[in-house]
Amino acid sequence: MKEPQWQTRWPERISYGLSDAADNLVFQMMTTYLMFFYTDVYGLSAGAVAVLFVVARVADVVESLIIGYMIDHTHSKYGKSRPFFLWYALPYAVMAVLTFVTPNFSATGKLIWAYATYLGLGFLYTAVNSPITSILPTMSQNVRELTLLGVIRQFCGSSVQIIVAVFTLPLVKLFGKGDQQQGFFWTIVVFSVISLILIWNTFLHVRERFTNHEIAHQPLSLVIKMLRKNQPWIIISIVIFLFWLVTAIKNQTTVYYFKYALHNANLVPWANSFTLTSLIGVLLIMVLTRILSKKKTMQLGIMVELVGQLVLLAGVYTRWLPVLFLGVTINSIGNGIVVGLVSIMIADTIRYGTSMGIQAEGILASTDDFGVNMGLGLGGLVTAGLFELSGYVPNQAQNAATLQMINLNYVWLPLVIYLIMFVVLHFYDDQRMVKSVVK
16 A cells, blocks of 8 residues: 655644653653752752652653543543643643752751652643643654654754763752752752743654544543553563663763762763763664664664663773773664654554554553653662662762762663563564554
């Protein structure tokens, strides 16, 4: 069957991509610096942060399904997914700022504030992020067009991730002038305002074009029944979870590694700057998917991640920074390939579900946020929990056990998770899915 030819225009493509850039201005602050902010700036214990991350992520898992259900049952002149950009952008920006506010409360009051703001931010992040994935298969029915849109999205998102990773601490220093509380506050204010503008821009320019209204609003019980038969969706869901698990563990540990193992926190922006090569991986997707299937392209990306992690291991144990930074560089190229394919492959599973008689973009797209939330939650638990058990004390020279935990999180756990990702992806049956969609 010949693919329907529909080419979105560049203003719409760029606006779609900028939606992920908008979300990542805040999201990258959460994944990379929030644990450090809570322990070393706000004054929470590592154990309290570990429990907070677990509670928040469990809540977010439920919220992902709720938002997915809301998308699938939204009746609006703007469509099913698109109005979420309009409705939730401002609350998302406001809650992001509140999360990095440091009120002068008691220890209990501080913890309550952290729970209220972080849980609220998690819900609102899901509300503005899930529609990015759910709207994609409704924008076009051309496979190459969907791949292009997915690549643009990830290129924009990864670019902002790198910007936040590299420039956050320098901005904190600039705005705070020695006061990290003020520095983090004004940095998140800047990021949140830009995020708000970009999300509203997405609402104004993207369009939903391909929705089968006869199967667009079906009972949840039927949707769940059909999901059990969508094997590619189940496999990619597990892969997404593992990807964000390893991302959380590594990102959260980076600042601790350079601050306490190498005694030079000023190297964090330098180390993060080498993640710029993830953009190379994202751009390679358009080339590689002309030669390989998406499954094999993602497997290639995982292997590149693994090779990069082995080089990083050598750099960590030799304490030779050029080797360590080379490992970050190679690993980031693989990251770009893997994460760039995530939304594209979810869109494929949504189209596959439609061929089975069920159109539930919201629920299936919630896989992305479900995996992100579960991965980040468990990653936060692993990092903070191991630090607590090893006797971590903020802003002090760390004991040998804590330094071992830092190396475990930064080097060894990612190696194991990359191998598991590769094995799980082996069971992704893309051939059956392609045949079903063509029919």
